[in-house]
Amino acid sequence: MADRKHHTSHEEHLREQRLMLDPMPRGKMNEMVMEAMHTTSWKFWLVFGLLAAIVAYALFYKWGVMILEGLGVAGVNRPSYWGIFLVNTVFWIGISHAGTFISAILRVFKAEFRRPFTRAAELMTTFGLVQAGFSIFMHMGRVWLSYWLMPIPNQRQLWPNFHSPLSWDLLAITTYLLSSTMYLFLPLIPDLAMARDRTPDGTWQKVFYRTLALGFRGTEGEWTHLRNALNIFAFAIIPVMFSVHTIVSWDFAMATRPGWSSTIFGPYFVIGALHSGMGAVVMVLAVVRGTMKNMKYFIRPEHFEAIGKLMLIISMAWAYFFFNDYIVQWYGGDKWTKELLHWHEAGPMGWMWFAMLIFNVAIPWATLWNKKWRSTPWLIFIVGMLINVGMWFERYIIVPISLTINRMPFTWRLYQPGIEVWLGIGTLAFFILLYMTASKLIPLIPVWEVQEGQMAHSLKKYGRETVVTVSELE
Amino acid sequence: MTVDLNKLHAVGAIAEAAEGKWGMVIDMDLCTGCQACVAACAMENNIPYVEEEDAGYGRSMHWIRTERFWEGEYPEVKISGYQPMLCQQCGKAPCEPVCPAFATVHSQAEQLNLQVYNRCVGTRYCANNCPYQVRSFNWRDYQDSRVRPEITILANQFNPDVTVRRRGVMEKCTFCIQRIHKAQDKAKSEGREVEDGEFTTACAQACPANAITFGRIDHPESLVSQLARSPRAEHHLEELGTLPRVTYLKEG
Amino acid sequence: MAEEKSILAVFSDIDPAADAIEQLRLLGVHDDCMNVISGIPVTEAMLGRPSQWTNVPRLALGGAAAGFLVGLFLAFITPNMYTISVGGQPFTPVPPAVIVLFEMTMLGMLISTFVGVFFDSLFPNYRPMHYVPEISDGKIAILIECLPPDEQKVRDVLKQLGAESVEEAEAQHL
């Protein structure tokens, strides 16, 4: 709670704590955001160069090798036909869920703390989906024919098989990628216009912003259309988001395999996605706050505190769904499912199963209940990272480890990752690289949304107590 | 003209009542595990070998493999029967609906589970979903002479009736569909039906113990149907409702 | 259409801008001749302006319908173009169709919403327009397009109400 020992007024303290009560003139704020974008140290370029090299080698070169030689260079085998490729696909789709969650669900429920980082989160959605796409294409044996999966008229007169969960996946991921990109772009237009106005003529940046701002001025009509569209998007993208990860879970749940065929997989995957997504958001916010100029003003402990609360709730929900899935499988007593559960816990990769539970449940519960701890950026960064590791483990357990056990014990075999480790590192590097590029090209803080929020917030005295009030502007 | 059961959504009936069903009976009491079927299958169907490391890593391409398990402890130990495991040509194949590219489909004419190599994009979903784990994937370009120079000579043996698969494509037992078609074409040109036992699959043809019998299981009088009615008969993983077309005769 | 003369008055706060609008209306400037340009969304109600008409929700509905139809086509028509039997399932099973219908409907709706913004706002538009860059610094500008005969009066009122600048607007490249 607020510390009133030093007789700093409560009001002053509140203003210090909360971005929304600490208004800044629009011009100044614009400047801060532009400055954050334009201030680039050599460290940035060092990391950028390093990541670019990793992307070139691990992602594109190694992928090229795999395309030419075949999937034999990876570790996939019978019965682990899917391996890390699908682990990463699920993982990145999971990451992508945080953006939508923050900017759509929190927008719908008018959670004000969302304002400064909706864009940072939405960028994760789009870039995460790009990596998911990479992972799923890598996984294909004949990626050069991947367009055959698209529902487009073709000379083969053959349409995709809509019985297949993979076809649903394709539709859902495409829908999600397109809609989340549009949802990223729409609220970006006013900020692009801002950047346009603050960029000198004759530079390529000017051309860039001018083109992307589409001629936005901020007329009443433009704002109305935009606001309407954003409201539609915020509502409509939520079921799309749920459908995406549910359908991803159906890739598994529709299969006639022990352990996979589970009706709770849909919500379990969705909550898992949010779990890793929120973990990733705090990581990104901590890095942005720590490395980019002026960001300490925009991203404050209160934000970590609020996300931390969400993380704790999601962690509890995840544990609930996990247990739900587990006990039903366990209780059923099917021979093969029992073997699988035993394999999860006592097999050679049993440590991963326990690590998953520790990282996803034990550590978040042990730390996030404490307001001070969850307000500490570095601490919550570590918790977020562990959650992401834990969630990656969870997918690893669901994909290759569960694939080991099937109904033909003669074929059970351990999976040893090969080139896909490189490719996975490549997607991670590419994700960060895209993020870094974006942070230099587009305003990472939605200035107009922050301004709108600051406009809506005020302090009001009730008796002796000063409280924050928010007015509904819309 | 027959009623299209598909259109009536009579799912179970399709597999049960379909005409033109080919099936197989494997007598596990006779199978000696000698691998002649595996070799015959490889020679007939241009199946690549994958060499030591890949073979030991679960990447062997056998379309048919003999599984064997141990029972008991020394000295009362025994092998609980050799079970040749091949594509069961399920009537309701779990591999089929999951392929996004329609690369594995149910054939109406032969009532087989087909793999269309050139439609396959290699998602390997079918293999994951196959309860029998009998699909094999071309992890590398095993049949490309640029990768394996020896193929130039070995390829002289390749069966021209069967295509050669390249990397990234799933494959599996076809019940030697090339032989089925050849026999049907011949019978048609002679204006008759294919007779029971007129031809057989490569594995059944080679099997020194005569443990494999192949034929029409929709003809009750065919040898394979008669054997399938044996009290020793059972289907593998029957509880999944895949309606397998391979019947195993247990020992004893 | 010949270019008419316009005036762009820049305010830094909502209240004076709202007052100005009211005054302008009294001066005979029709609501249709005014436009408010702002750096943050200021609702029409705050400024006492009539509600803006937007086609976005209708377009969204239309898009949803179109998407639904595409979904119907994919789920129920395409499987009959080249009938392939898989896994003993019907050619056009309903439960998977629900998924296809849902995704295509949502995609249609969201794309048309997005396109609706472009359509309604005449985006992209790179022609010269009345604008001052200060707007994105939080100023509120009132653009008066069809001026009443008493132009000077308008200017005075605006100045009086606290307009930071009242200038003849010149269309410029943004």
Added chain:
Amino acid sequence: MSKQISRRDFLKLATAGAATTAVLTGCGPTSRFVDREPYLKMPEYTYNGMSTYYATTCRECAAACGLVVRTMQGRAIKVEGNANHPVNLGKTCARGQATLQGLYNPDRVENPVKQARGAQLSQETLDWNAAIQIVSDALQNTDPSEIAFLMGMAPDHLFDLVSDLANAIGAPAPVRFGALGMFEARATLSKAAENLFGKVSMPFFDLENADVVVSFGANFLETWLSPVAFTRGFAKMRRGNPERRGYFVQFEPRMSQTASKADEWIPLRPGTESLVALALGRLIAEARGGAVPAAFASIDPLTVASDAGLKLETLERLAQTLVNAHHPLVIPGGAALGQGNGLAAAESVLALNALLGNFGLPGGVFVSPLAPAQDAYHRPASAKEMADFIAKMKSGGVKVLFIHGVNPVFEMPKQFGFAEALASVPQVISFATFPDETALAADYILPDHHGLESWGYQRAVVSAKPVLSGAQPVVTPYFNTRATADVFLAAAALAGGKFAAALPFADEVAFIQSKLAGLVGEEGFFAAPEINSFTAYFQQYGGWWTNDPSLATPSAASAIAKRFTPAAAEFTGEGEFFFLPFVSPTLGEAGANKPWLQELADPTTTVMWNTWVEMNPETAHELGIENDDVVQIVSEAGGVEAPVYLYPAIRPDVIAMPFGQGHTAYGRFAAGRGVNPADVLGVHFNEAGDLAFAGMKVEVKKTGKKKILSRLESRIGVYGEGLEKE
């Protein structure tokens, strides 16, 4: 079942056969082949998109299975069994199927070369005229007594030709050897038959009509004598009688593939097979009541049971089963005979059969018929005879050595010193098709065709009907090779004089015809009035055989009266483990160069592409050895290193290794792969002169190395590795 297809095939074959007749009577040797031509230019008798089927004989082992090879546009596409052939009735084994990978093997000897005993296959090619000149010179310029011919178990026609040549010029008779014969201990079996039946012959075991079968070490489902014929017999024994399922018991220290099909596998102590057989005899005699025959009188079943590590009740129960059986049959073979007392084991088992009274009855023991046009049974050389031959080579008694169809440098235990003996032979001429170890140690390699490119015939070893199996080329030779028979004929003609007189034949086919001449007019599967028609049918049907079995019944009286002095086998060596090498069921003796045979899972262990050491898990646990630990097997003869396979079905005091790998040459798929257990074997014989290959004790040493064996099976699913339940 496959009758239909065969009939249709034979229609095609008839066309091909008739064409062959025309060719045979008209042209020289080269035009006898169907040319391998580009698709645009079709060979004769082939039609685009149509297969042509040729009947021939499998050469992967000496069992003489009949094949029908499907060819298309001059390429051999698929091996199928010849449905009319009495040996295999349309069936084939895995090795027969993979013979095509020998034909189109990337590592064949492509040209005649001056090898000059190099480590690699020489690139110095010769032309065939020069090669024939070399053979001719060698024949002429050497004292006939110093010429030696070393031949493989197949083909018989070449052996006959060489025998005729040797006979005519006064050279010693050709020596015939093969690792399969060595590991089958054929000489022991025929010696036992000779001792008990009074006649040099192979006993014939009528497996298919038996209802209770007890086998002492005979691995008849794998490589023993004629595995396809026996597997057919086994299937009939098991399920042929709808009333009664055949019962099968195998005595063997290690569960072989054959034993794995047994209803009872009884792991007896190695070397006690003859004791157990005699004890069974005594128990049977006692169970039947009446006097115990002489053969079994001196045995005490209780002592035997404890010596063999068995329970007496097991033997008693088994004796009762045999007494109750309608058609009991006991088969000796494999490692049971490869002991110091192997001959006694074979004899006791034959005596046991005599006691059971199955001689000459269905499901009993017979004397194998001689093949058509065969004067007497010739068994291959025993190890002892090979040792004598090697001694002769070492002492300089051999100046020129012709080797065909056998690879003794690899197949014979190192201790015999064949490689060293080869070094003391001034001129070694090999006719190897593949660059195997022996061929590389030769002065010249004059490559023979692959079996599928060759003419010839082969006598069936295991068949109730006398069978002379015919071979014809199914494709034109792929490389610049030449039939060894033709090389000898040409060389003899070139040498002139007694050589030309010994072999007065225009070519190989003329020679074969001369051998077939005696069968013209005989009643059999087909009958032909004159030799050309006969030869044509012979090629068309894949051989000639009688319509009825002609099995002889041996006399039981002498067998049952033989007095045995029962004793367990003596073992040589210091180690604590009995060593049991066995021929790999999938590779056989010469399959290692065929990639698909390498990739076939061993039936019992499912190991592919390597050699392993089988060890009981308990023993391994005591020694601190785990799966895939490389151990060294050490004997007096030397040591080999191979990874361990914890084999649940082997006696704790026995370790076993497959024979077939461990080549240092023989092409890319074989060379440098695995080890050769023959390197561990010492020079010890049984009373019949066969190698006591299972009569050694060895030490097992840990090396600390690991080599992961490639298995088809899952160690998790089959052995529960990583799934240990608390």
